[in-house]
Amino acid sequence: MTKRKPEDDVQAASTCKDRRINYIVIPDVPLLAKAKAALEKGCSYVKLCIESTKGSSLWLKPKEINVTFGPLTQKDDTLFLNKNRKLILVTKSLTTIEEVAKYVLSVPEANVRIIDSNIVSKYIVRDIDTDYSLEEIISDLKSQDILVSKVVRFKRKGSSDPIPIILIDEIGKTNRKDIKIGRMIFKVNKFIENPKVCFKCLRFGHTQLRCDKAKRCSNCGELHEDNCLNPTKCFRCGEAHHALDPKCKFYILEKKIINLVRDEDISFFEARKRVASQPSYASSVGATPSSSGGLSSAKSQFEELNSAILKLTDQVSALLPLFHQVENLREVNQQCIVRCAEIQGQLLNQVKENKQLKELTESQRSHIEFLQKQISLSDPSFQLHPVPSSELGLVSPPLVSFSEVGELSSTDFGSGID
Ligand SMILES: [Zn+2]
Numbered sequence: 001m002t003k004r005k006p007e008d009d010v011q012a013a014s015t016c017k018d019r020r021i022n023y024i025v026i027p028d029v030p031l032l033a034k035a036k037a038a039l040e041k042g043c044s045y046v047k048l049c050i051e052s053t054k055g056s057s058l059w060l061k062p063k064e065i066n067v068t069f070g071p072l073t074q075k076d077d078t079l080f081l082n083k084n085r086k087l088i089l090v091t092k093s094l095t096t097i098e099e100v101a102k103y104v105l106s107v108p109e110a111n112v113r114i115i116d117s118n119i120v121s122k123y124i125v126r127d128i129d130t131d132y133s134l135e136e137i138i139s140d141l142k143s144q145d146i147l148v149s150k151v152v153r154f155k156r157k158g159s160s161d162p163i164p165i166i167l168i169d170e171i172g173k174t175n176r177k178d179i180k181i182g183r184m185i186f187k188v189n190k191f192i193e194n195p196k197v198c199f200k201c202l203r204f205g206h207t208q209l210r211c212d213k214a215k216r217c218s219n220c221g222e223l224h225e226d227n228c229l230n231p232t233k234c235f236r237c238g239e240a241h242h243a244l245d246p247k248c249k250f251y252i253l254e255k256k257i258i259n260l261v262r263d264e265d266i267s268f269f270e271a272r273k274r275v276a277s278q279p280s281y282a283s284s285v286g287a288t289p290s291s292s293g294g295l296s297s298a299k300s301q302f303e304e305l306n307s308a309i310l311k312l313t314d315q316v317s318a319l320l321p322l323f324h325q326v327e328n329l330r331e332v333n334q335q336c337i338v339r340c341a342e343i344q345g346q347l348l349n350q351v352k353e354n355k356q357l358k359e360l361t362e363s364q365r366s367h368i369e370f371l372q373k374q375i376s377l378s379d380p381s382f383q384l385h386p387v388p389s390s391e392l393g394l395v396s397p398p399l400v401s402f403s404e405v406g407e408l409s410s411t412d413f414g415s416g417i418d
């Protein structure tokens, strides 16, 4: 087990500068046992962090990662590089964890560990004697098949005296109301986590150790170093409070989100969506005791929203006549399209008919020429009349007259043709 000073614990860093932590014990639970306990006790996946003694992963190129870890992992497993260029493997397969751990630990300078924050349930236990050592507590829990990844004992504010309150990080998503230590049953409460806040840029989700943004003043919210004489104003909500005031509605929302992520095992995206869909934004702030500032701000925001809605309603009603016009035009357009299609059909028929007529005219002309020749043979005084061609665009004679000529030619003069 590792005993260490709170200063070493980056993960436990919270907004409270005096973290009231006396000391922390981190038991050395083997990676595979930890993963097994997590998956057996309600965690839907385990995240492995593959890193090196230098920090970032030794495998950084996608192809290299696929070639190296493809054969060691399953179809559903996913890998990605995080902001610190560490390789994160998300899996629900113990075989994957075993294979990957075996391989990574065989490579010099490479290391693999489980990311605890995804797989633990945090419980606060009160009234536990301060002379009860944390190691004793851990081994006692282990004998009841409760695996612990970290235990923290708190101290009295401003002193080093321990108080009878501990925090237990149990591996697995459990929902305990009590816990047995020795022969005693203790009531437990789920630990409500505070958002991780950066003391440099004041944003949530990272610490100043990893911040690449500009320094923001926590008093006025402008971008400058501390020692500020400006009036106090929160850069998140605009209210007259310190940027990291736990009563700030954005702080409260962020707290809800991170606790949802931890308790429900969902993504930040999903948690944000859920929080946003609750009627909580105004009401959660309103329900917070002694947050009259927050309440009035929520009220003014509500009013702003209301007037925005009214404005939108006006704009929509101004658009309505235009919408009707567009509808009418659409109808007219539809009719035009139908009429055009009809006309096109008629034209096509006309073209077809014209073509047929042209053919008929041609054959009629050659018949007339033939007849004229026949007549001139039998009667030398007969004068030949040139027959106009259909190429000249003359209107073809009606079909009836042609058929009459046709009959004449085939019965009276048919034999003469040969
Ligand atoms: Zn930052």
Ligand SMILES: [Zn+2]
Residues within 6 Å of the ligand: 217, 218, 219, 220, 221, 222, 224, 228, 229, 230
């Ligand atoms: Zn300032």
Ligand SMILES: [Zn+2]
Residues within 6 Å of the ligand: 234, 235, 236, 237, 238, 239, 241, 242, 243, 248, 249, 250
């Ligand atoms: Zn605020």
